[in-house]
Amino acid sequence: MDDPDGALHQISTDACCALRKTEVLETALDGFDAWITGRKRFQSGTRAEVEFFEAEGGHRLKINPLAHWARDDLEDYIVNNRLPLHPLVAKGYPSIGCAPCTSPVKEGEDPRAGRWRGTEKTECGIHFIDGKMVRFPQEDAA
Numbered sequence: 001m002d003d004p005d006g007a008l009h010q011i012s013t014d015a016c017c018a019l020r021k022t023e024v025l026e027t028a029l030d031g032f033d034a035w036i037t038g039r040k041r042f043q044s045g046t047r048a049e050v051e052f053f054e055a056e057g058g059h060r061l062k063i064n065p066l067a068h069w070a071r072d073d074l075e076d077y078i079v080n081n082r083l084p085l086h087p088l089v090a091k092g093y094p095s096i097g098c099a100p101c102t103s104p105v106k107e108g109e110d111p112r113a114g115r116w117r118g119t120e121k122t123e124c125g126i127h128f129i130d131g132k133m134v135r136f137p138q139e140d141a142a
């Protein structure tokens with residue numbers, strides 16, 4: 001209803017991510033004290049400082065149990081647990097986002113280089129402080 005042509009990402013990726021991801025997630029997380037993500041330090045420069053626990057304002061805890069996993073840890077886990085590889089990884093997509101905003105990544109590039117390529121946007125903005133969405137990375141973030 002709010003994006004009848006499905007073209008909002010061409011006008012404003014921030015507005016599109018807010019509509020489709022961040023606001024919906026915030027609604028889903030309402031009433032919860034904590035949530036768990038799969039973010040890992042090796043994924044990109046903006047995630048290089050990810051810790052196991054992050055305070056989201058004074059009201060919620062974000063837990064990143066895989067924060068210190070390296071790419072080798074991930075690959076070992078996949079092999080040891082006989083997990084199937086996502087077919088798009090073999091096609092050059094080590095990080096998979098929405099189709100309009102994700103492109104293949106070349107050898108040696110940051111795994112998330114294909115996300116919003118050509119723009120300064122690096123995260124969808126799923127970060128909340130005091131109930132409000134906060135765009136990351138922040139220069140003054142601790």
Ligand code: SF4
Binds near residue numbers: 012014016021124
């Ligand atoms: S990643 Fe792109 S298509 Fe997906 S919600 Fe964000 S702007 Fe929209």
